[in-house]
Amino acid sequence: MTDAQDTASDTALRTTGGAPSDDDVPAHGLPIPLLEPREGIPPVVATEDALAEVIAAFAAGRGPVAVDAERASGYRYGQRAYLVQLRREGAGTALIDPVGCPDLSGLGEALAGTEWILHAATQDLPCLRDIGMVPTRLFDTELAGRLAGFPRVGLGAMVESVLGYALEKGHSAVDWSTRPLPEPWLRYAALDVELLVDLRDELEKELDRQGKLEWALEEFDAIASAPPAPPRKDPWRRTSGMHKVRRRRQMAVVRELWTARDRVAQRRDVSPGKVLSDSAIVEAALALPPNAGALSALPGFGQRMGRRQLEQWQAAVDRAKDLPDAELPQPGQPVAGPPPPRAWADKDPAAAARLAAARTAVSALAEELNLPQENLITPDTVRRVCWEPPAPVNPDTVAAALTGYGARAWQVGLVTPLLVKALAAKG
Numbered sequence: 001m002t003d004a005q006d007t008a009s010d011t012a013l014r015t016t017g018g019a020p021s022d023d024d025v026p027a028h029g030l031p032i033p034l035l036e037p038r039e040g041i042p043p044v045v046a047t048e049d050a051l052a053e054v055i056a057a058f059a060a061g062r063g064p065v066a067v068d069a070e071r072a073s074g075y076r077y078g079q080r081a082y083l084v085q086l087r088r089e090g091a092g093t094a095l096i097d098p099v100g101c102p103d104l105s106g107l108g109e110a111l112a113g114t115e116w117i118l119h120a121a122t123q124d125l126p127c128l129r130d131i132g133m134v135p136t137r138l139f140d141t142e143l144a145g146r147l148a149g150f151p152r153v154g155l156g157a158m159v160e161s162v163l164g165y166a167l168e169k170g171h172s173a174v175d176w177s178t179r180p181l182p183e184p185w186l187r188y189a190a191l192d193v194e195l196l197v198d199l200r201d202e203l204e205k206e207l208d209r210q211g212k213l214e215w216a217l218e219e220f221d222a223i224a225s226a227p228p229a230p231p232r233k234d235p236w237r238r239t240s241g242m243h244k245v246r247r248r249r250q251m252a253v254v255r256e257l258w259t260a261r262d263r264v265a266q267r268r269d270v271s272p273g274k275v276l277s278d279s280a281i282v283e284a285a286l287a288l289p290p291n292a293g294a295l296s297a298l299p300g301f302g303q304r305m306g307r308r309q310l311e312q313w314q315a316a317v318d319r320a321k322d323l324p325d326a327e328l329p330q331p332g333q334p335v336a337g338p339p340p341p342r343a344w345a346d347k348d349p350a351a352a353a354r355l356a357a358a359r360t361a362v363s364a365l366a367e368e369l370n371l372p373q374e375n376l377i378t379p380d381t382v383r384r385v386c387w388e389p390p391a392p393v394n395p396d397t398v399a400a401a402l403t404g405y406g407a408r409a410w411q412v413g414l415v416t417p418l419l420v421k422a423l424a425a426k427g
Contacts, residue, residue, distance in 0.1 A: 031166040034159075037190040039092050041183065044083075046100030051107070054086075054094045059110040061091035064139065066117045066196035069124040070176040070189060074273070077265045081127040082176035087193040095189060098131050099179070105132025115139055117200045119155045119192075121223050129228065138224045141196060144203040147216050149370035159195055162202050167191055212371075215410040219375075222408055234329075240278040245285050248328040252320035253285040255329055260316040276300065276313065284317055337380070338387035350426070354386040357425035361418040369414075377415045381405045389423045398423070 045054050058065065070083040084096040084104065098104065116135035118124055120142040128134070145153035152158075156167045171188040178185075207213040232238075236258035245251055258281060265272040280300020289295040292310040295317065296302070301310060338344075344352035362382060366373040373379070384405055390397035399416045407415070 031160045031164055034165045034167055034191055034194065036187065037093055037194050041186050041190055042093050042095050044095050044097050044181065044186065046097040048101065051096065051101045051104075054091075054096065055107050055110045057091040058086060058088050058094065058107065061088035063089045064115040064117050064197060064200065065111055066193040066200075067124070067128070067133075067135075068118065068189070068192045068196075069127050071127055072175050072177040074173070074271050075175040076177050076271060077269050079127050081124075081131060083181065083189055084128070084131070084133070085189050085193045087196065089197070093190050093193060095186060099177075103132055108133040112136060117141060117196045119158075119196065125223070126228065135224055138220050139200050139204075140220055140223060141199050141203055143219055143223075143375075144200075144207060144216055146375050147212050147219070147371050148203060148206050148210060155192065158203075159199060162206075163195055163198055165195060167195075210370075212369075215408075218408040218410050222406075239281055241282040244282055246331070248325075248331060249320065249323075250285040250288065251329045251331065252323055252327075253288065253317050254281055256316040256320040257281045257284060257313060260312065264312075284313065288321065289314065289317060338383050341383065344387075348387070351387050353425045354389070354423050355383065357422035358382050358386050358419055361422055362415065365414065365418060377402070377407060377411050378405075381407055382419070385419055386423065393420060393423045395420055 043050075045051050065086055065088040068085045069081040070085075071079050072082050073079065076082075081098045084098055085093065086096070086107075087093045096104065096107075111133075113136060115137045117139045119140070121138055121140040125135075141155070141158060142153045145158050150158065150161065152161070156169045159165050159167050168188060168191070171185045174185060176185075181189075204213065207216050234255075236255045239254055239258055242254065245254055257276070261272050261276045261281070265275045268275070277300050280298070283298045283300055284295060287294070287298055289298065292307070292314040295314050296305065296310050301313065338351075339347060341352075341355060344355060359382065362373055362377060366376045369376065381402060385398065385401050390401045395416055398419050399412050402412045402415060402419070403409075
């Protein structure tokens with residue numbers, strides 16, 4: 001163990017006593033590099049027998065459990081977990097390979113009722129759910145940082161400003177589907193949960209000091225109880241560069257190429273962008289090439305692409321070109337809810353005046369409370385209430401409308417008086 005590691009083991013965890021500015025450093029000097037997990041790098045759990053030991057150890061552990069997951073975004077198809085890290089008092093740290101152990105429901109059941117600590121929980125919960133791990137209680141350290149007013153809420157920044165330790169973050173975007181996982185990656189993964197419990201405890205104190213702890217607990221409960229997100233409708237419409245595609249026939253080409261690419265990517269288990277880029281799809285849609293030779297001249301369909309691949313993509317283009325007009329996609333998705341705010345002044349000047357007043361009031365309160373506006377109340381909720389106000393407008397009807405759009409009780413209590421006043425704005 002190095003001197004720095006010795007110091008990190010023996011030094012009490014330190015806090016700034018509040019949300020610091022970007023330029024602040026920990027109160028006792030420069031951050032201490034955190035170089036090794038306290039008990040060293042644990043072996044990767046990849047067999048059912050080893051998993052059973054981990055389940056027993058964590059079931060017997062004490063207090064909350066720190067949880068993290070690593071995906072292979074940009075390398076593999078989908079968002080599955082390729083490593084799960086956990087740490088709990090009395091159990092230490094565990095690194096679990098979900099490829100060797102694809103069903104972690106037994107571990108999830110062993111931790112039922114235990115508070116899970118995650119950083120940016122909504123990013124990891126879908127892939128954890130897929131392998132059987134679903135928390136009933138959680139504490140999100142990133143969201144806690146937002147509510148407490150920290151200007152930077154990445155894990156490294158939070159650990160440094162709250163606890164005074166520096167995490168090495170060099171492996172965040174590597175291909176976690178690699179096997180075997182290199183030792184430096186495993187060290188990085190273990191350190192990601194090393195201080196999550198300590199961070200959680202200090203953030204709870206800070207939120208309590210600011211009078212925001214109950215707000216945070218409501219937010220955490222909402223995340224834990226939220227159902228899985230439904231499949232996205234018409235995901236091909238999110239192709240980068242789609243704004244250049246104006247004609248319905250061209251949109252059909254994007255749809256056909258996106259769908260064909262998705263099938264190939266899923267079959268090969270690679271990121272769709274590694275099969276065919278979004279920019280290439282848009283180029284083909286704009287050009288409507290008559291044959292594979294013309295397609296090969298477009299950016300993204302160059303010399304390195306084989307004849308068979310070119311013919312595959314050209315077939316998708318041809319399918320779109322052969323569609324009857326009635327089967328072509330419509331320009332733009334049906335919009336549920338209000339139109340874009342830029343159109344309000346023309347469509348409904350009174351609604352535009354209400355929205356301007358509401359935005360000003362919400363912004364001022366968020367600044368006063370030292371938290372992001374979107375955490376005080378989502379912009380979409382404000383737009384919906386301002387576009388179609390409840391009738392009559394009073395605290396009860398506005399509160400009911402906010403609740404109906406998913407606002408939590410603490411948000412309803414703070415924002416309702418502002419919106420009641422804003423909804424009376426005449427412009």
